Amino acid sequence: MKKYYGLLLLLLATLTALAQSKSNLAYYLPQTVTYNPAIPTPASVLGYEVGEWHVSHDQLLMYMRAVDAASDRVTLTEYARTHEHRPLVLLTITSPENQRNIAQIKAEHHQLTDPAVSGRLDISRMPAVLWMGYSVHGSEPSGTNASLLAVYYLAAAQGPAIDETLRNTVILVDPSINPDGMSRFAGWVNSRRSKNLVTDPNNVEQNEVWPGGRFNHYWFDLNRDWLPLQHPESRGRLQQFHDWKPNLLTDHHEMSSNSTFFFQPGVPSRKHPLTPERNFELTKSIGAYHAKALDKIGSLYFTEENYDDFYYGKGSTYPDVNGAVGILFEQASSRGHAQETVNGILRFPFTIRNQVTTTLSSIEAVQALRPELLAYQRDFYQKVAGEARNQGVRAYVFGADQDPARSYELARIIRQHQIAVYRPKSALTLGGHMFSPTNAYVVPTDQPQFRLIQAMFESRTKFQDSIFYDISAWTLPYAFGLNTAAVTKAPKAGLLGQRLDSVSFPMGRVLGDKNAYAYAFSWHGYYAPRALNTLLARKVTVKVATEPFFIGDTKMDYGSIMVPVASQSLPADSLHALMQRIAVQNGLDVLAITTGLSPQGLKLGSVNFVTLKKPEIMLLAGQGVSPTDVGEAWHLLDNRFDMATSLVAPDALDRVNLDRYTVIVVSDGTYGGITPASREKLRAWVQRGNTLLAIGRGAKWLADNGMSTTRFKAAGTAPAPMAPETVASPVASNTTKAPAASPASARAGTPTAGLPPQQPYVGMRNTASAQEISGAIFSVRLDLTHPLGYGYESPDVHLFRDHTLFMERSASPYANPLMYTARPLASGFISKANELKLRNTAAVDIADVGAGRIISLVDDPNFRAFWYGTNKLFLNSIFFGQFIRAGSPTPSEE
Template sequence: MKKPLLSFLLGIFLCLNSQAQENYFFPGETFDPAIPSPSEFLGYKIGEWHTRYDLIVKYFETLDELSDRAELKVIGYTHELRPKIILTIASEENMGKLEEIRLKQLQLADPRQSMPDVSSMPAIIHQGYGVHGNEPSSAEAAMLTAYWLLASQSELAQELKANAIVHIDPTVNPDGRDRHSHWANTNKGFPPVADPLDREHNEVWPGGRTNHYWFDLNRDWLPLAHPETQAKIAWYHTWYPNVTTDFHEMGTNSTYFFEPTKPYGSENPVVPRKNYDDINVRFAKYFSKYLDEIGSLYWSKEVFDNSYPGYGSTYPDIHGGLGLVFEQASSRGHVQDSQRGEIKFEFTIRNHVRSSLATMEAALDNKNFMHEYLREFFETAVNEGSKDAAKNYVFGDEFDESRSRLFVQLLLDHKIKVYENESDLNLGDYSFKKGKSWIVPTSQPQYRMVRTMFEEVTEFADSVFYDASTWTMAHTYGMPFGKSAGVKLGAEVTDNSPADFEFPTDKAYAYLIDWSDYYAPKMLYNLQEAGVHVEIVNRPFTSQTQKGPVDFAAGTLMIPTGFQKLSEDNLKDVLKNLSKSTHQQVYATQTGLNLKGIDLGSNLVGAVTEPKVIMVVGDGVSSYEAGEIWYLLDSQVGMPITKVNSDQMGRVNLFDYNTLILPAGNYNSFPESVLNHLKDWTQRGGTIIAMKSASLYLNQKGIIKETPVEQGESTDPEELPFADRSAFEGAKEVGGSIYMARMDLTHPITYGYRREQLPVYRNNSIFMQPSQNKYLTPIRYTENPLLGGYISDSNLELIKKSASIIISPVGRGRVINFYDSPNFRGTWFGTNKLFLNAIFFGNQMD
C-alpha cells in the first residue's frame, strides 16, 4: 500500500507546484484541468531546470494528443537529426478547415488573385523562439504560451482560438539549445550559485549559441545554408504570417527590449515606412501595457538592428508581415547577480510569456488591418518593380554551371520568379550566353527580395552597424549580372536540376576535367580517395577530345591512364560515377600532344598532393570562422578535417599533415615549443592557411615578414561630447562590406576563375601592403573597390593600398594569408574556390 500512497502524495505536490507556477505566470486565471501544465508534465517547476529539447517535443506531442485544437507538424530535421516542429493551435472549427484558411492567406499575398473578405479571415500568428541555443528562456516561454492558449479559460484565450491561427516554433536551434541546457544543468548548484564567475554562467568554447557547425542561425534566413532555416523558410512561404516573433536574450545587467528599433539607422531599405512608422508603434503599446502590469523595466527605439534581411525579425518585414525582436536580460543559468539584484531564470521566462500574450492580443485587435497590409505590401511591390529602371536582372556564369544553379535555387527558395534566357546578351562588362544565363524581372510580388539579391547600397542613415552593412547575394555567389530595360523572357524555371553529362566511351590516353565548376574540388577529393592519380596542368592549352577541340584554362585536372593503380575499367567506373554525382564534365583525349599550349607531359604539369588538413579550434579561435571552414569542407567537398583544440597543439605532430588552418583568433596562448614546431614544420614544406588576425600573429612571431599599410595622420577632433563616443568610434570599424578585387589569373590560388575581377567580403580592419615579392600578391583591390556596405573614407583609402591575399614563403613551405572572409556565413560561393585552391594547390603557390 506504500506505493499508491506515495504516488498520491507526489500528485498533490505536483498539483500545488503547478498552481503556484500558474499564479506566477498567469495570475488570477483558471485552466482546463484536462490539459497538463508544463510543470505537471515535466515534474518540476518551469525555471528550476533547463528543459531538454526532446522533453519540449514530448510536451507538444502530448498537447497534440489531448486536444483537437492542437496539431503538431515536423517540418524538417537539424544536422544532429532533432526534429524541427511547429505546433498549430486554433478552434476546432478552424482546425477542420486549416487548408482552406491557408490558401486564403496565400491568396492575400498574390496580387494576381482577387482580394478575399478579410473580415472573415483569422489572424495568422507565428511565435518563434530560441534561435540562439544559450538564450534559453524563450523555449520555456513557448511551452507556457502553448499551455495558456489551449487551457486558459480567459476571454482573450477563447477569442484567440476562435479568430486566430497560432503557430508555435519552440526552438529554432535545437542542437545549440541542448548543448547549452546540458551545460547549465550539469553545472547547477544546490542551491544555485548567482555569482557571474561561477562555471554555470560561463560555457566552454564554442558555447550553445550556434548550431552544430557553429553558425548563428539568426543570420541564416537569407543565405539558407542550414537545414534548420531551410525548413523554416519553406514552411514560412506556405503561410505568410501576419506577425512573427523572434525571442532572444542579452546581457544580464540590461532589462527588456521590444521594437521599434533605432529609427532609420536600424531599418531595412526595402521595407515600407508604414511598417516602422505605424505598425510597430501600434504593437509597442501592447508590449508596454503587459510589462507595466508586472512592473518589468524595458526600453525600445535603440541599438537592435533590423536592417540585415537574414534576421528572423527582419525577413517577415520583407514579406508583408511584422517581424518582432524581443530581448530579455539573461540569467545565463538558473540565477545570476545583476546590477538590480538576482535575475532568476523563471523571471526571464515570465517576461517572454508576457510579450507572447501581448503579441497575440495586438495581432487579434489589428487582424483586418494586418491582412489588408499584406495585400497592400505585395501590390505595391509589383507597382514599384514595374517602375524600376532595371526591368530585368540578367545573371549567369557560363564557366560555372553549378554555382549558377546554386544561385538560381536560392532565388527559387525565396519564391522569386526566374526565367530562362533564350538569347546571347551583352550588358555592361559582361556577356550572357543563351542557355547559360537566367532572367529575373523586377515587376513581380517578390520585387523587394529581388532588390535584396541584386541591389548595391553604399549610402546609409547611420555609420554604426550591429552586423553586416551589406548583403547583395549576387555578389556573394560571385555571379556576373547586369540590368536590362528590355529582354524577352524564356520559360519560367520550375525544375533547376541539371542534365547529366555524356561520359566518353572510347579508350583514352588521359581524361581532363575543367577546374572552373564549383564542384570540381569535390570531384578531385573523391578521385584521390578512390586511389586515382591526378595531375594539374599549370598553363592553358587546347586538346582534341570526344567533343572536338576544347580550350582548357590553367588548373585543369589531368588523369593519365598510364599511371594508375586501378584497372582501366575500374578507372572508368569511378570517373563515370563521380561525373554524375558531382555533375562534372569528363573529357577524354587520345594523345598527349595538344593542339595549342603545353603538352600533357610538360614539366608544367605535376601531381596533385592529397590534402591532409588539420585546423585549430577552441579557446581564442573564432568559432564562427572555424565553423564556416568545417561546414564548407563537410557539405561542399565531403572532406573530413581534423579539428584540434588550441590547448592540445602540444600533442600534435604536424608532420602527419600537409596543411594547417588557423582561423581568425588569438594564438598567444601557444607555448614556445608549439611555436618552434610550427616554424620547423613550415620551413620543411608545410602550408599554413592563416585567416586575418592569425596572419598578424605569425607576423608578430617572425614566421612571416609582411608590412602593414601605414596609417595616415589622425583627423579626429581634439575633443568630442562623451555621449558621441560610440557613434564616432564605431564609424571607424569595417563592419562587413563588399569590394571588387583584381586577380592574377596565372596564380594557382585563382585557378578556376575566368575573369580578372571578383567581389570579396571584408569585415576587419587589418590592412597589409602587397608583398615585396612582385609575384606573390595574387589578389589586390581595384582602384575604386567599394561595391556595397559602409566604410569610412579613411578606411577606404587604406583598403585601396592593401592586399586581399598574400603568399609568404617560409623555407620550403609557405603561409597563405587571407585578409578577407572567403567562406562568410556559408554563402560566399564566389570566393570558396580561393580557399579550396589554398588547400589543394598550396604547395605550388610560392
C-alpha cells in the same frame, strides 16, 4: 491498514505537486481564466517546474507531442531535421473549427499576397496569422523554455476571451529554432547546477566552454541564415513561412546579463529603405502592448535603441520585406539558473516570465490590430505590383558559362524565396557579358517578391545612418562571383524563356572515347575540388596544369586537372566508371583524351603538369578561435566537399604529431593559448614543406609572433579630424551630411594647435562605431595565372570584409596575387578614412618559410557559407599550396 496509509500518502503528494504546479504557473500565466485539466501541464510531463532546470530538446519535444495528442486546438508538424538529426517542429494553434478548415484558411490567407485577387477578400472575417519563434541561439534559453508555457496556455486556457482569440488568429509556434545548440547549452548548465544555486558570474555554470551553444552543429549563427538558406533548419523554416505568409513574427532572444529587456522598434534611422514606413508604425503600435504588459509586472525595458532592422537575413527583419511585421525581443540572460548583475540577482524563471509576458502581449496585439495587419499585408503587395511595373529594371540576368553549378546554387536559393526564375529565351549580350539559354537565369522584377528581389540584387552605397547591427551589404551575384546585368529594355524577340518551377543540378558527363589515353576536366567548375578529392582519396595519380593546353579546339585553362590512364592502380574500365561518377556528381564535363600530343600549349607529358598529393587537413578549433569562422571552413570541407578534416584544439599542438598533416588552417582568432614552444613546432613543420593557411586575425597573430613576414598597417587611434558641422551629429556617414552645427557649438569645436575639434560626449560611441566595417563588399583584382587564381574566369572578384585589418603589399612581386583596387567599395558602408586605408592594399600575402609556405588571407573567403565566389581561394590554397612559392615562379617537377 498499511496499504490505505500508502495510498493516502500518495494522494497527499499528488495534491501537493498540483498545488505547487499551480503556484508555479501563476508566476508566469494569467489566473483570470480557467485551465482545462485534460491538457498536461509542463511539470506533469517533464517532472519539474519550468525554470527549475533548462529543458532539453527531447523533453521539449515530448511535451509538445503530449499537448498535440491532448488538444483539438493543436496540430504538430515536423518540418526539417537538423545536422544532428533532431526534429524541428511547428505547432499550429487555433480554434477547433479553424483546425477543421485549416487548408481553406491557409489558401485564402495566401491570397492576400496576390494583387490580382486580394482586393476581393473580406479581411473583416479573416484570421490573422502570428508566428512565434523561440531561441534561434541555443544559449539564449528563456525563449524555448517560455514556449512550454505559451503552448500550455493556448491549449488549456478557457473562457470567452481565449475562444475569440483562437477564432480570429492562427498561431504558429516554433519552440526551438536551434535544437543542436540548445541541447549543447542545456547539457552544460544542467550538469553544472548546484543544489544551492550559485550566482557568482565566475562560476563554471555561467561560463560555457568554446564554442558554446549559441550556434548550430557547424557553429553557424542561424539568425543570419534566413536569406542565404545554407542550413536544413533555415530551409525547412522558410518553406513553412511562405506556406503561411504570417502577419506578425516574433523572434525571442537574449542579450548581456547586465541589460534589461528590449522590444522593437529599433533605431528609427537604421531600418532598411525597402521596408515601408507603415511597418515601423505598426511595430510601434504593437510595442505599446508590450510596454503595458511589462509595466504590469514591473520589468524594466527599452526600445528604439541599439538594434536595427536592416539586414534581411535575420528572423525579425526578413518578414519586413515580405509584407509582415517582425519583432525582436531581447531578454537579459541569466546564462545559467541565476547570476549576479548590476540590476540584482537575475534568475532564470524571471527571464522566462518576461518572454511569456511579451508572448501574450503579442497575441493581444494581433487580436486588437488584426484588421490593420491584414490590410497592411494586402496593401504591401498591391503597392509592390505598381512599383515593379513602373521602375526601370525589367529583370536581372545572371550566370557563368564555365561554371553552371554556382549559377544553379544561387537560382536554387532564389526559388526557395518564392521568386519566379526563367531561362533566357535566347542568347544575350548585356554589360559586356554573354548569357546563354542553357546556363543563365532570368529573374523578372514584375512579381510579388519585387522588394526582396531588389534586396538581393542591388548594390547600395548610400545610407541614412552609418551604424549597422549586422552587415550593410549582401549583393548575391557578387557573393556567388557571377556575371550579372540589369535589363532595362526587353529584347524585341522577348526575354523570358522556360519558367523553372524547380532548378536542376548541371548535368555532368564524360565526353569522348572510352578507350582514353587520359582524362581532363576544367577547374572552373565549383565542385571540381570535390571531384579532385575523390580521385586523390582513391589513390589515383592526378596532375594539375600550370599553363593552358588544348584538347582539339577546346582550351583547357590554368588549373585544369589531367588524369593519365597508364600507371594507375585502377584498371582502365574502373577508372572510366569513376570518371563517369565524379562527372555526374559534380556537374562537370570530363574530356576523354586519345593522344598526349596537344595541338597548342602544354603536351601531356610536360613537367608543367604538377602531380598532386592528397591534402591532410587540420583546422585549429578551440579557445581563442572564432567559432563561426572555423565552422564555415569545417562546413565547406565536410558538408559540401566531402573532405575529412581534423578539428584540433590550439592548446593541443604541443602533444600532436604534426607530420600527419600537410595543411593547417589558422582561422580568425587570437590564439593566446598557443605556447612559444608550440609556435616553434609549427614553424618547423612549415619549413619541412607544408602549408599554413591563415585568415583574418589568425594571419595577424602569425605576423605579430614573427612566424610570417606579412605586414599590416598600424591601426589609427582616432578618425581623421572633420569639419565641425560634420562631427556635431552622432551619424558619421560617408554619403550623407549631418545638420550644420549652431554657431556656439561650432566655436566650441574649433581645432586648436592641430588637434581634432571638440565633440559632444554623447556622440562618442556612435562616432567610433561609424569607423567599424560591419560588413561590406569590395572589388579586388586576381592574378589568373597564379595557383590561387586557378578556376576563375575573370580577374575581377568581390570580397566580403567585416573588420579593419589592412594588409601591406609585399616586397616580392609574386606574393600578392589578390589586391584591392584603387576604388574598392562595391556595395555597403565604409567610412572615408577606412576606404582610403584600404585602397591598393593586399588581400592575400604568401611567405616562404623554408620548403613550406604561409598563405595569409586578410578576409574570410567562406563567409556564412554563401560566399561561393571566393570559396575557391580557400580550396586552391589547400590543394595547390603544396607547390606555391612567394619568391620565385612555380617550380617544375624533377
